[in-house]
Amino acid sequence: MILVFDVGNTNIVLGLYKGRELTHHWRLSTNRSSTVDEYGILLTNLFQLAGVRADQIEGVILSSVVPPIMNTLERLIVKYVGKEPLVVGPGVKTGLNIRYENPREVGADRIVNAVAGIEQYGTPLVIVDFGTATTFDYIDATGAYIGGAIMPGIGISAEALYQRAAKLPRIELAKPKSVIGRNTVAAMQSGIVYGYAGQVDGISRRIAKEFNVTPRIIATGGLAELIAVESETIELVDPLLTLEGLRIIYERNK
Ligand SMILES: Nc1ncnc2c1ncn2[C@@H]1O[C@H](COP(=O)(O)OP(=O)(O)OP(=O)(O)O)[C@@H](O)[C@H]1O
Ligand SMILES: CC(C)(CO)[C@@H](O)C(=O)NCCC(=O)O
Ligand SMILES: [K+]
Structure with missing residues (x-):
């Protein structure tokens, strides 16, 4: 079995794979002040509930876009799983040709999504990940990661309205x-949900136009379903895309 970790700014998503099959997956909040042992209690409980022992885990892979908690998580894995994790970053074989100006700048979650997306959906491809931020990644017909767009996430957008307007x-x-909307709540929901769906379609159509392509457009992330049903450009939602990418990268580095 392998254990995969996707560390985002809001959530840590983890999964257990037996071969190519995802047997368990869980979502924890990303808490910058949790200690190694606090995360350790969670992990131990999850394993116990799943009937899995740490010694059944042959390897661990982790990708993170939250540098301040990396040290804690690496120590967590060493102490509670007894393995050194493979960390997605420079030196790890992803098989992806990254054409960002500075390839080291691309968030590891975006790279992992691209690896899984190419494998499962082919190219050209646009991946939209609805997380803390909403990211777009464009992979051209040759399979090269070209770049994308980053916009405020749905949660951040809704939170800003509430924080800034009395x-x-x-x-x-x-x-x-x-x-x-004919009341405040309905009006805000309209602005956020339909506004967001429109933004997503707007960016997707611009990518198609600027590069003169007809990419498949795949969505993932915690809030993808809500927007995907209103979007005219998203073809499908794959909630487990990032975990799948981690499994593939682990295999490529064995
Ligand atoms: N029902 C909801 N109402 C308001 N905000 C929400 C709701 N669900 C999620 N959010 C917020 O939306 C944002 C993204 O949450 P989501 O669960 O999609 O995270 P995620 O995909 O795990 O993101 P990351 O990978 O960046 O951690 C967070 O800021 C979260 O607090
Ligand atoms: C955009 C986020 C926050 C999305 O999780 C992450 O991918 C990140 O921190 N990226 C670094 C900047 C970039 O991808 O260009
Ligand atoms: K995410």
Whole structure:
């Protein structure tokens, strides 16, 4: 079995693979102040519930876009799993040709998504990941990672409205009945959900136009489903794309 870790700014998603099969996956909050042992308790409990022992895990791979907690997580894995994790970064074979101005600058989650996306959906391809930030990645017909776009995530956008406007409440992110809201909550839900779907379609169409391509457009991330149903350009949602990419990269480095 291998254990894969996707460390994002909001959530840590982890999964256990037996061969190519994802047998378990879990979502924890990313907490910058948790200690090695606090994460260790969570991991131990999850393994126990799943009936898995640490000594059944042959290897661990981790990708992170949160440098301040890397040290804690590496120590967690050594102490509670008894393995040195493979960390996605310079020196790890991903098989991806990265054409960003500075390839080291691309978030590891975006690289991992691209690796999985190419494998599962082919190229040219656009991947939209709805997380803390919403990212777009464009992979051209030759399989090269060209770059993309980064916009404020849905959670961040909703949070900013509530934080900065005295009369705007914190709302549930849900689709309202009509694009015209006739109360504050419905109006905010319309602006966020339909506005966001429009932004996603706008960026996707610009990519298609600028590069004169018809890419497949695949979405992933915690809030993908909510927007994908309203989007005219997203073809499907693959919630486990990042975990799959981690498994593939692990295999390429064995
Ligand atoms: N129902 C909701 N209402 C309001 N905000 C939400 C809701 N669900 C998620 N969020 C917020 O949306 C953002 C993205 O959450 P999501 O669960 O998609 O994270 P994620 O895909 O794990 O992201 P990352 O990989 O960046 O950690 C977070 O800021 C989160 O707090
Ligand atoms: C954009 C996020 C925050 C999305 O998780 C992450 O991929 C990141 O921190 N990226 C670094 C900047 C870049 O990808 O250009
Ligand atoms: K993510």
